[in-house]
Amino acid sequence: xxxxTPLHRAHIDAGARMVDxxxxxxxxxYGSQIEEHHAVRRQAGMFDVSHxxxxxxxxxxxxxxxxxxxxxxVAKLATPGKALYACMLNPAGGVVDDLIVYHFAxxxxxxxxxxxTADKDLAWIQERIDRDAADVDLAxxxxxxxxAVQGPQARQRCWQAIAGSQAASDGLAPFHATxxxxxxxxxxxxxxxxxxxxxLPSARAPGLWRALMQAGVVPCGLGARDTLRxxxxxxxxxxxxxxxxxxxxxxxxxxIDFKDEGRHFVGRxxxxxxxxxxxxxxxxxxxxxxxxxHMKVTTEHGEGLTTSGSFSPTLQKAIAFARLPLAVAPGExxxxxxxxxxxxxxxxxxxxxRKGQCLV
Numbered sequence: 001x002x003x004x005t006p007l008h009r010a011h012i013d014a015g016a017r018m019v020d021x022x023x024x025x026x027x028x029x030y031g032s033q034i035e036e037h038h039a040v041r042r043q044a045g046m047f048d049v050s051h052x053x054x055x056x057x058x059x060x061x062x063x064x065x066x067x068x069x070x071x072x073x074v075a076k077l078a079t080p081g082k083a084l085y086a087c088m089l090n091p092a093g094g095v096v097d098d099l100i101v102y103h104f105a106x107x108x109x110x111x112x113x114x115x116x117t118a119d120k121d122l123a124w125i126q127e128r129i130d131r132d133a134a135d136v137d138l139a140x141x142x143x144x145x146x147x148a149v150q151g152p153q154a155r156q157r158c159w160q161a162i163a164g165s166q167a168a169s170d171g172l173a174p175f176h177a178t179x180x181x182x183x184x185x186x187x188x189x190x191x192x193x194x195x196x197x198x199x200l201p202s203a204r205a206p207g208l209w210r211a212l213m214q215a216g217v218v219p220c221g222l223g224a225r226d227t228l229r230x231x232x233x234x235x236x237x238x239x240x241x242x243x244x245x246x247x248x249x250x251x252x253x254x255x256i257d258f259k260d261e262g263r264h265f266v267g268r269x270x271x272x273x274x275x276x277x278x279x280x281x282x283x284x285x286x287x288x289x290x291x292x293x294h295m296k297v298t299t300e301h302g303e304g305l306t307t308s309g310s311f312s313p314t315l316q317k318a319i320a321f322a323r324l325p326l327a328v329a330p331g332e333x334x335x336x337x338x339x340x341x342x343x344x345x346x347x348x349x350x351x352x353x354r355k356g357q358c359l360v
Contacts, residue, residue: 005050006145006202022116024051027221036224037313044151045220051115054141061134073257077103083175087247089267094243145205147198154195161211192232233351240307251280282350283320287343291320296337301327
């Protein structure tokens with residue numbers, strides 16, 4: 001039986017179409033997926049992301065431990081509330097999961113991990129703590145709900161819905177978080193738009209959801225979340241990367257920090273030895289059809305494969321991510337096999353859209 005978030009009843013009452021996602025019963029849309037997508041690009045929309053798991057790490061060795069666990073370097077997090085996107089790798093250099101880490105103090109951090117990998121991640125991290133004999137306490141926060149409010153008007157509408165929150169978060173820079181009473185307000189997201197991700201006690205989530213709706217924030221489902229993150233050039237775990245994929249081949253080289261030669265993190269050696277073997281680029285379809293994952297791409301430099309694809313409501317074209325030979329550059333013409341039919345496409349640098357602006 002699928003698990004339910006604290007906002008399950010709110011979704012049902014709003015007429016959401018519910019589907020199983022990573023073992024959770026989640027809303028895919030509340031009506032028009034296209035309208036939900038446009039609401040985020042043009043105004044403000046919100047997503048129930050309570051299926052994701054927050055993991056609190058405390059202890060004298062917390063920072064030292066995370067510097068070995070993650071490929072990005074938490075030493076960059078010098079101020080309380082600063083956040084970092086990072087990959088957690090296995091010894092072969094494959095991606096165990098991608099996540100956000102928040103720094104609150106030298107001995108207190110929070111990781112937010114994907115729903116489908118939460119149990120695996122929890123076991124993996126605890127195993128590493130035990131093996132390193134680290135002074136770190138790992139606490140899964142299943143008592144929390146999380147709501148992502150995204151769009152050019154997202155912050156203003158959050159301030160309208162949450163009394164006193166503007167004073168606490170008005171000056172919050174991107175990829176920073178602040179604690180306001182029992183609410184964590186983080187200026188992060190998965191859509192390519194501005195906004196907040198809010199974490200709060202589960203019992204309070206339905207009331208906040210209603211207040212945000214009254215402030216004009218549009219409930220959005222997994223369908224819009226997927227097209228938004230695709231336009232924004234953001235990877236989806238299990239589709240664009242996994243335990244058999246190097247982050248260097250998934251367009252995530254910018255998340256790997258090799259600067260400190262004395263810092264050993266899990267998976268570092270194979271990344272340094274192997275380097276990037278493929279290149280991740282965007283595709284814009286110039287023929288009729290829709291791009292999906294696992295379609296063969298033919299280029300002048302060899303074959304590749306799409307990893308994610310859909311119709312872009314903002315561009316009004318079919319788009320995809322593709323893992324291609326290293327020699328392929330943005331601006332080249334390629335062919336995509338759509339059900340046995342070759343279709344013309346153009347390679348582009350990611351992202352396709354950022355803050356409502358088309359970049360291709």
